Amino acid sequence: MANKSVFASLMGRLLPRSDAQNHEGAPAYALTPRHALAQLAATGTLHRTFYADAREQLDQVLALAREVEPGFIARTAVHARERGHMKDMPALLLALSSTLQSPDFAPAFRRVVDNGRMLRSFVQIMRSGAVGRKSLGTRPKRLVQEWLETASDVEIMRAAVGQDPSLADVIKMVHPKPADPSRQALYGWLIGRPHDATALPETVRAFEAFKRDPAAPVPDVPFQMLTALPLTREHWAAIGEKAGWHMLRMNLNTFARHGVFEVDGFAERVAARLRDPEAIRRARVFPYQLMAAYTMAGTGVPAVVREALQDAMEIAVGNVPVVPGHVVVCPDVSGSMASPVTGYRAGGTTAVRCIDVAALVAAAVLRANRSARVMPFEQDVVKVDLNPRDSVLTNAQKLAAIGGGGTNCSAPVERLVAERAKVDLVVFVSDNQSWVDAARHPHQGTGLMQAWAKLKERNPEAKLVCIDIQPYATTQAQERADILNVGGFSDAVFDAIAAFAADGSSGADRWVEEIERIVL
Incomplete structure (x- = not known):
């Protein structure tokens, strides 16, 4: 008999060889620098995850930024903030953009720094030296001044909640020019300098009055400024x-x-x-x-x-697409998915796990596509009974209650192949750290790509969407016309699925192209 490990099938030889390893040391495909940067921006929080620590995420972003043009860095920051609803990563990318000679920094700043918290995050990263400098620099300083000078009194008050740096620290750094006596008094009040109390904005005067007399009306200030006071029901x-x-x-x-x-x-x-x-x-x-x-x-x-x-x-989740035909959604419920979705934070780790997000996406797809099939997987497919008429939250809780075991991304597709199932769209939600199927013919690509090739023999028009919710920069399914890799845990991923499923165009680099189309 011929040695099967040498004489692979034609189908196997046509599969792309894996060119990377994931964090389990198993075969994987490396994302292009642009795609990897977008993935980190959409899922990275600069906090320790199951497989990577904050420093590793930072080093990856800095390395990838050297491989892409400045305009793409600025556009990725805008996309991560406006579509991905992220905070730390857009601020980091914006700080990186500030160190480059690019006209895109200023317009990106005005879109990314859309509140006081983002302003303070940007200043914190700049002053930390993470992007190679510890001063703001002329352009960033001017834009921070602009934000302070054009923000409303309410926005300034909201920005005053928080430390490291505080808004007072930022004001002392950039010395904004007050446009009138009211703003001059407000700056003085914030940084503890002498000021004309009668010129303070009405909100601040109401706050000071409430501190003196709790019988006064409750001022319209961030509630964190009031919690130290004796508050009634x-x-x-x-x-x-x-x-x-x-x-x-x-x-x-x-x-x-x-x-x-x-x-x-x-x-x-x-x-x-x-x-x-x-x-x-x-x-x-x-x-x-x-x-x-x-x-x-x-x-x-x-x-x-x-x-x-x-x-x-x-x-x-109202923008989850309704996809005609046979839809399968595969949430990863393996052990690594029990880690916090936004990483481990000292004193502030979220109770929401990666498995909760995967379950939520699966339940949302089922809600929009009531004939869809849900196939949670770990080492193998896990049986679960869901009612598509139940609410998204109810079904998500059922799925999230499974959990545990190793990761085998090929398991659901292998099951579909064995069943000779009809499939039009398969949606994976995972951290992509598959390893159980790593020993299968490594010269023929990942286990998922091998299984997908078999599925495509009976379903040539089928499409695969891999939603990655962790910042690890590798995938189990290489990007091509019928495969879309997209990252993040905002509702923007549903838009990406909808576009990919609806218009029949190529999945290759589609997500990156969406970022490139942003007009600054």
Whole structure:
């Protein structure tokens, strides 16, 4: 008999050889520098993940930035902020852009730095020396001044919450020019310098009055500025009425603890705001944030508010495509997927795991495509019974409860091949660290590509979408006309799936091309 390891099948020989290894040491495909940078921007949080630490992510970004042109760095920062809803990575890419002689830095800055927190993050990264300098430099300093000089009083007050650096530190660094006595007094108040108290903005004067006399009306300032004061239930209710959408979502248990839901009509008003489609859009909410809020809501949170979170979830994933034909979605439920989706943070690690995000995407696809088949996998496919009529949150919780075992990305596709199934679209949600199938004919590509080649024999028009939710820069399925690799955990991935499934165009570099089309 001929040696099968030498005389591979024609199909196997046509498969692309793997050219990288993943973090498990198994065969993988390296993403192009542009695609890898986009992947890191969409999923990296500069915090330790299951396989990589913060320094490794930073080093990867710096190395990749040297391989792409300055304009792509700036556009990736904008895409990560506006579509991916990310914070740290867009600020890092923007800081990198500031060190390059590129006209794209200024327009990118104005789009990425869209609030005070982003401003402080940008300054923090610049001053850290991470991008090769510890001073802001002339151009960045001028743009930071511009932000401070054009921001409203409310935006300035919101930006004043937080440290390292504080907004006062930033003001001392860049010396913005106050346009009028009111702004001059505000800067003096923020940095602890002598100022004309009568010229302070009304919001600040109301805050100072409230500190002197809690019987005064609750001022419209960030609630973090009020929590050290002796607040009553009525005070908390007033805070909730003025709070932003995310503040409501994140503090439901706080309101319950202070008895605020007992205030007549308060629960109903909170519920109405949480399910408001326009408010959800403006908040740029991650679907997983709603899942976390729903899961963590205690018994003191009324049913009407919990139901509003479910309604908000249905709205947040409303752009999941309806795909004609046979759809299969494969969430990775292996052991590594139990790690926090945004990494391990000292004192602030999210309770949401990678498996929760994978489960959420699968449940959302099932909700939009009720005949879709869900095939969770670890070492093998795991059986689970889901009702497509159930809410996204209900099905996501069922999927997320599985978990454990090694990673075998080829398992669901091998099962489909064995069943001789009809398939039009397969969607994977994984960290791409497959290793159980690594020993299968390594000279013929990854296990997933081998299985996909078999599936394509019976389903030549089938398409594969691999959603990667971790910043590891390799994939199990090489990009080509029928394969799309996309990263991130915002609802933007649903747009990418919709476009890829609908128009029949090539998947190769599609995500990168979307970034390149951004006009600065």
